[in-house]
Amino acid sequence: MSEQRFSSYIAGQWVEGDGSHADENPSDLDVPVGHYGTLDAARAAQAVDAAGAALPAWSLSNPQQRADILDFVGSEILARKAELGRLLAREEGKTLPESIGEAARAGQIFKFFAGEALRIPGEKLASTRPGVDVEITREPVGTVGIIAPWNFPLAIPAWKIAPALAYGNTVVFKPAEIVPGCAWAIAEILSRSGLPEGVFNMVLGSGRVVGQAMVEHPKLDALTFTGSVPTGHALLKQAAARALKVQMEMGGKNPLVVLADADLDTAVECAVNGAFFSTGQRCTASSRLIVENAVYDEFVARAQARLAKVRVGDPLEAGIDIGPVASRQQLDTDLSYIQAGHDDGGELLAGGGRVEGKTKGHYLAPTLFAAKPSDRIAREEIFGPVAAVLRADDYEHALALANDTEFGLCAGICTTSLKHATHFKRHAQAGMVMVNLPTAGVDPHVPFGGRKASSYGPREQGRYAAEFYTTVKTAYTAA
C-alpha cells in the first residue's frame, strides 16, 4: 500500500506529474499512504482545455446515459465503502466508522444525482403576446472548476462532481494537497464509468499553481470552492474580475446554545459530538458553546466528565472516538489557538495539549476553554478539537451571542421549549439551524450552505444544486 502512486487524470489519460511527494498518514508519520506527482500550470490548463473540448457533446448527452454513469459510480463507492473508508481514515485521520459513513454518503450522493439527471425541470408559461409560446429550460453552465478541501475528501468532491455531471457540465477537479489518495480513488472509479474522455479531469498539485491556472483559464465557466475564508475571498475577487459564476463555502464559528430547560444529557452529547468529533475539522463544528447561567456549572461538569471518557488515537482502532489532526500545519494552528486561549485569559476546562499515540501522529486532546465572547478562540475559526464555552444570562442574550459573529453557516439550540426553539429557528443568522441535534451532521438531499462570511453564491446539494450547475434559457416561439 505504501508503494501506491497517485496520478492526475486528464482527457482520459493518467498523468504522472512531477516529483514524488509523500501522502502523509497523520496517525502514523513513519508510513505514508502513498506518493504523488504534482502538475505545473501548463498541464492544469490542458485539463481545462480537455473539459472545454468535451463540453459540446456532453452538454447534449442523453440524460439516461448520465444517470447510468452516476449510478455506476454510486454503486461502486457503496460496494467498496469499507475499503474507501479505510483509505480516508489513513489519509485524513477521521475514525474508521466516520470514514466508512462518509464513503457511503459519497455513494448516496452519486445515486441521488443519477436520479436528478432524469428530472431536470423546465416550465412553459402563457405568453403576454397572442400566438407566442414561452419555454424556460435549464442548460449546463459549462466547464466547472472544483476546488475542494481536505476535511471531507470523499463527500465534498462527490457533492460537487455528481451534480456537475448530472446537469451536463464537464469538470476539472482539484483536491486539497494532503488528500490525493481519496481524489485518485474517485477519479479511478469515474475513469471506468463510461464517461467520454475529457468530461471529468482531476489535477493534483498546489492551490497556488494548479488552482490558479484553472481559475485564470478563459475556458472555465464556473467555479465551486470549499475551503478557508482568505483563499475563498481571493478567488472571489479574481472570479468577479472576469465575471465567472461562483459558489463558495468557507468557514464557520457555529454556536450551540444550551438553555436552562434543555435535557442536559442531550446537550452534552450534542456539544461533544459537534465540537470534537472528526477532530473538530468540520465547517459545521460547534466551536462556540453558549450556555445559560442557570445550568452553566452543571453543563461544564458533565462536559468535563464526558470528555474524560473520549479516546483519542489511531482512527483504525476500535473504540477510538477522535483521530489525529489532519496535518502538521493544522496542528500548529490548533496549538497556537490553545496558546491564544491562555493569553486571552481563558480558563482551561479540558485537554490543552498533545496526546501520545501508539504511533507517531498529530494527536491532540479535545480542548475546552471557558472564554469571553471577545477572545480569539471564541471568534476565529480554528478547525480543530478546540472549543470555547460562553455564559449567557438568558435566551435573548444567548441568541445575541450566537449571532455575534462574522460567520453564518449553522447554529444549534438545545431546549425543551417550543417557543424558544421556534424563535431561534427564525432568528438565528445562519443557513442551517439544528434543534436538539449537533450542529455537524446534515442530510445529503437538502440544501447546504450559510450566510454572511460563510458562503457566497447558490446553495449546494439536493435539488437546489441546480441553481449553480445550470443556467436558465427563456425561449419564445411564434405559434
Ligand code: TXE
Ligand atoms: O484551506 P485553503 P486549507 C479552513 C480552516 C483551515 C484552513 C486552511 O480554517 O485551518 O482553512 O486549510 C486550494 N488558488 N478550512 O489550507 O488554503 C487548496 O489547494 C486556487 C475551512 O486546506 O483554503 C485547496 O484545494 N486554489 C473549510 C483548497 O483551495 C487554491 C475547509 C482549500 O485550501 C489557492 C477547509 C489559490 N490561490 C479548510 N490556494 C471549511 N470551513 O469547510 C489554495 N487553494
